[in-house]
Amino acid sequence: MTDITASPSAWRDFLTQQGAQFDDQGQDVLGFGTATPQSLESFVAPLTDLGLIAATGEEAAAFLHGQLTNDVQHLTADAARLAGYCSPKGRLLATLLMWRDEAGIFLQLPRALQPAIQKRLQMFILRAKAKLADVSAERAVLGLVGPATANALAEWFPVLPAAPYDKLDNSHGTLIRLADAAGSPRYQWIAAVDTLSTAWPKLVQHLKPTATLAWRLSDIRAGVPGILAATQEQFVPQMINFELIGGVNFKKGCYPGQEIVARSQYLGKLKRRTLLATIASAGARAGDEVFAAADPGQPCGMVVNAEPLDQDHALALVEMKLAAADDTVHLGAAGGPALHFHDLPYELADPQ
Incomplete structure (x- = not known):
């Protein structure tokens, strides 16, 4: 049997075989035929626009704890968290979703930003016993939205994460519940390419396959912002409501820009x-x-x-x-x- 994980393009090749059309950069899935992504109640979307950094080593958590706006040291295996990565001026360079399992700590962010952010983080590791690796090709990601997701996922995850940012791990991969959008539950399933490829035919019996932008629209409806190349260093976290949605811990101690972020929180009323x-x-x-x-x-x-x-x-x-x-x-x-x-x-x- 051919190992579908052997090639970095295996996931894209599989999706193309299922009828996916990609943009010119080969990053976004534009759709599967005639589906209208903006109006679907329950859908599954390949999140091919996301990159993934794995942080490993005995001091990986301590290192990231000193770099990000949220608590990494106390991040448990049953939860995911939002976090920001700021410049020394407190302006966001990236927004991240992070979680951990027995393999390490994972940082998910737009694929377009991932190489530069990884390189910048790498500069500050110095003597820390930590390593960063791009594992974007090793784990594929699906976004699943709507009331039909429970039935769609029942074969692999009989019990779903109960609340936003709860996380489950089993032999089928990682399932994270994200913030609801317009009352609908949202999940990310992160797993090996062969796992999601095998599951795909059964998932699409319950969920309409659609474009990557459908997931980004659901992020917007949920009020969850994401920093892109065009908005790097434009906002302190509070300007994009990041502390309101759990992306900032004001008790965790220092990180780049921490004093400015704290000052914005405690000195006067926010005007933006x-x-x-x-x-x-x-x-x-x-x-x-x-x-x-x-x-x-x-x-x-x-x-x-x-x-x-x-x-x-x-x-x-x-x-x-x-x-x-x-x-x-x-x-x-x-x-x-x-x-x-x-x-x-x-x-x-x-x-x-």
């Missing part, structure tokens, strides 16, 4: 936050500026994440001055496409 919005333009992108009609000469904020909903609209997370939220806000210029704001699935609590 990230809001959920529909934008009257399918072309909205991360890094685009937004402008309030009352002050058209300077931007009041920036798009953190955006994905198209249809030919004329995008759903977005937009970092901006809270004072401008009651004004008319537009993309790109004061006369640009309008933003319509929605309630986030969590409260924008004061930091005090």
Whole structure:
């Protein structure tokens, strides 16, 4: 029997055989035929845009604990956590999902950022007994969303993680529950390529296979931001609500930018936050500026994440001055496409 894990392109080759169409870079799955990813209730999406770093060695946890915004030392095997990696100025270089198992600690982030972030982390290992490795090709990832996921996963995970960021490991891989989106549960199944390839035909009996962007839309609906190349070093964690969704531990001690992040938390009321919005333009992108009609000469904020909903609209997370939220806000210029704001699935609590 051929070992499907032998080639780094094995997962992509398998998905192509199942009807997946990829973008020009070979990174995103654009869809499986005629499915409309924006409107599916229950779906499965290959998360081929994500990279994975494995940290191993007896001092790996201590090393990462001193680099990231969240507690790594006390990360247990039954949980995953969000974390940020900041510059010395407290600005986010990356947002990560992290977990651990008997093999080590894993950091998941956009594949486009993974090589540079890994290289930067590697610079600071120095004498620490820790090693970093790119294991993106060794473990494939599926995103599963909706009420049909319990039946879809029952053969491999009879009991699902009960709450967001709970994690299960067994011989079939790792299953992490993520923050719900619009009331629907969301999971990531991370496993060897052959495991997910074998499971795929049964999964798609319950869940509609669809584009990678469907998962990113679900992240936006859940109010979970992600730093991309266009937004690196633009935000301190609180500006994208990162402490509200469990991405920052204020008791863990030092990491790059920690003093600035702490100062933002405890000195005065935060004047900038990230809001959920529909934008009257399918072309909205991360890094685009937004402008309030009352002050058209300077931007009041920036798009953190955006994905198209249809030919004329995008759903977005937009970092901006809270004072401008009651004004008319537009993309790109004061006369640009309008933003319509929605309630986030969590409260924008004061930091005090």
